[in-house]
Amino acid sequence: MSTHMNGPVPYETDVVVVGSGAGGATTAALLAEAGFSVVVLEEGRWIPQGALRPFSLEQMTQQYRGGGVTVALGRPSIAYAEGRCAGGGTEINSGLYIRPPTELLHRWRRDFHISDLDDDEIAEICAEVESSLSVGFVPGRPTAASERLRDGAIALGWQQNEAPRWMTYPPSGDATSGRRQSMTETYLPRGIRAGAQLVTGCVVDRLEIQHGRVSAVSYRLNDGPVASGSKSEPQHTGATRTGRIRCGAVFVCAGAIHSPALLQRSGIGGPIGRTLAFHPTVKLAARFPQVVNVDDDVPVHQVKEFSPNISFGGSASNSGLVALALSDHWQVFKDAVTDWQHVAVYYAAITSQGKGRVRSIPGFHDPLVTYHLTGRDRHVLRSGLGRLGLTMLQAGATEVYPSFRGAPVVRNRADLGAMQQSFSAMKASLMTVHLCSTVPLGEDRDRCAADSFGRIHSTANVYVNDASLLPTAPGVNPQGSVMAFAIRNARRFIATAHRRTARTSA
Ligand SMILES: Cc1cc2nc3c(=O)[nH]c(=O)nc-3n(C[C@H](O)[C@H](O)[C@H](O)COP(=O)(O)OP(=O)(O)OC[C@H]3O[C@@H](n4cnc5c(N)ncnc54)[C@H](O)[C@@H]3O)c2cc1C
Known part of the structure; x- marks a missing residue:
């Protein structure tokens, strides 16, 4: 069976899963394998891995929400990116895998009163995920851009490591020959084999809820093919029609922006969308005497010396993205773009004490997203950028171009001090x-809209099972944590549903 052709949409199912990313795909696979009838409704299209060049403009146009141009308003505003395609963010991301740290799980359990959050169960689920996604290290040498970051950290005596990735490699492949083991390669085909139906090009508008129970979801479906190659949003050329599916339960897995927006649109109250968290990131471009640029992959090394407050890594660096990184002071930096093969882009990501909000607005599909950095966040961004610049100088960079308006070129340690003096988060491209x-998630109802296993407290059968549930920004790459919680919660749903059935038939 083809995995990406929409068949007729059923009128009724046991479970509707909204969204097919890290949370939705795993939920659908587990539930279908346990014998539930499952329909997955996904707003984006199915685009197989390898069909588009990673991190290209074409990929941003076709697989990112809003072509990659989405923003959390604030002072300063912060750009964010989300996947909008079958597989969600897992199709377009860097593939860097980190297990949820045990200390973090303990903090979440204590602070948010999460019941039955068991270290051993999470470790066992992580092992299952790692095997299903073929998580491992790159074969042979990492890319030159990755080695520069590693070498700079080693020269400073700072802790660094190579993050494993969900990639498979051909037998004699090198670090850049990996095939991303995203959801369209793994859990979505698994769910479909077990009988789940995936409907793409289908936006869920509303959950129909009465007396705390969802009875149906309403959707808009565009059946037509997508006109590709355009520089704007993909153009759906077919007709749009609306419909509804009656269901016994809904798993909302539309990601941390669109899950709360859908719950709010459906009239669900409580602490929903008030505690958006993320890792604000500041960038720089570094120019080296040798060729370092790989235009369709990212470095695998990360510097963890200041973790969890600050971590450093490498970003996608094709010529367009190098130009973007230089655009903050184009008049001064522009000469580096002609030498782009010697330039790579790096980031410092911080664990922020700030918070954001997601508010659905009547009449609009996209919610209003805002975020406020604290004074401490601004300070940590400044110090992160300074230390990242130092790492680059130690790695042999001849020039460093920080991403804030009017930034100076940094060639030595003295320049670094001046750069930090002139930095302000308000001027930075965060x-x-x-x-x-x-x-x-948790039992603290003042802060948690969902219970310890993702059920919305005020409902009997509406569940959230995606990045929205993570109580705080984890300080590490999050997809491993998202999948671990999604699988844990799906298992609990299956176990309690079977217990309910057994009780009824006894
Ligand atoms: C560029 C990039 C790089 C990243 N790199 C890494 C990395 O290296 N390592 C890591 O751990 N994490 C990384 N991440 C983060 C990781 O991808 C996310 O944490 C993860 O995908 C979140 O999973 P999710 O299920 O919450 O949401 P998503 O994966 O975003 O899936 C949500 C899905 O819901 C769909 N949807 C939304 N609204 C509706 C609606 N109303 N109706 C129907 N469908 C809807 C969307 O189209 C989307 O497909 C990266 C993310 C991006 C964007």
Whole structure:
């Protein structure tokens, strides 16, 4: 069976899963394998891995929400990116895998009163995920850009490591020949084999809820093919029609922005969308005497010396993205773009004490997203950028171009001091790709809209099972944590549903 052709949409099912990313795909696979009838409704299209060049403009147009141009308003505003395609963010991300740290699980359990959060169970689930996604290290040498980051950290005596990735490699492949083991390669085909139906091009508008129970979801479906190659949003050329599916339960897995927005649109109250968390990130471009640029992959090394407050890594660096990184002081930096193969882009990501909000607005599909950095966040961003610049100088960079308006070129340690003096978060091009915590899970009802296993407290059968549930930004790459919680919660749903059935038939 083809995995990406929409068949007729059923009128009724046991479970509707909204969204097919890290949370939705795993939920659908487990539930279908346990014998539930499952329909997954996904707003984006199915685009197989390898069909588009990673981190290209074409990929941003077709697989990112809003072509990659989405923003949390604030002072300063912070750009964020989300996937909008079958597989969600897992199709377009860097594939860097980190287990949820045990200390973090303990803090979440204590602070948010999460019941039955068991270290051993999470470790066992992580092992299952690692095997299903073929998580491992790159074969042979990492890329030159990755080695520069590693070498700079080693020269400073700072802790660094290579993050494993969900990639498979051909037998004699090198670090850049990996195939991303995203959801369209793993859990979505698994769910479909077990009988789940995936409907793409289908936006869920509303959950129909009465007396705390969802009875149906209403959706808009565009059946037509997508006109590709355009520089704007993909153009759906077919007709749009609306419909509804009656269901016994809903798993909302639309990501940390759109899950709270859908719950709010459906009239669900409580602490939903008030605690958006992410890792604000500041960037720089570094120019080296040798060729370092790989235009369709990212470095695998990370510097963890200042973790969890600050971590450093490498970003996508094709010529367009190098130009973007230089655009903050184009008049001064522009000469580096002609030498782009010697330039790579790096980031410092911080664990922020700030918070954001997601508010659905009547009449609009996209919610209003805001975020406020604290004074401490601004200070940590400044110091992160300074230390990242130092790492680059130690790694042999001849020039460093920080991403803030009017930034100076940094060639030595003295320049670094001056750069830090002139830095202000208000002038910086901040961004993030790790969004979470808009529907935190736990039994503390003042802070948690969902219970310890993702059920919305005020409902009998509406569940959230994606990045929204993570109580705070984890300080590490989040997809491993998202999948671990999604699988744990799906298992609990299956176990309690079977117990309910057994009780009824006894
Ligand atoms: C560029 C980038 C790089 C990243 N790199 C890494 C990395 O290296 N390592 C890591 O651990 N994490 C990384 N992440 C983060 C990781 O991808 C996310 O944490 C993860 O995908 C979140 O899973 P999710 O299920 O919450 O949401 P998503 O994966 O975003 O899935 C949500 C899905 O819901 C769909 N949807 C939304 N609204 C609706 C609606 N109303 N109706 C129907 N469908 C809807 C969306 O189209 C989307 O497909 C990266 C993210 C990005 C964007």
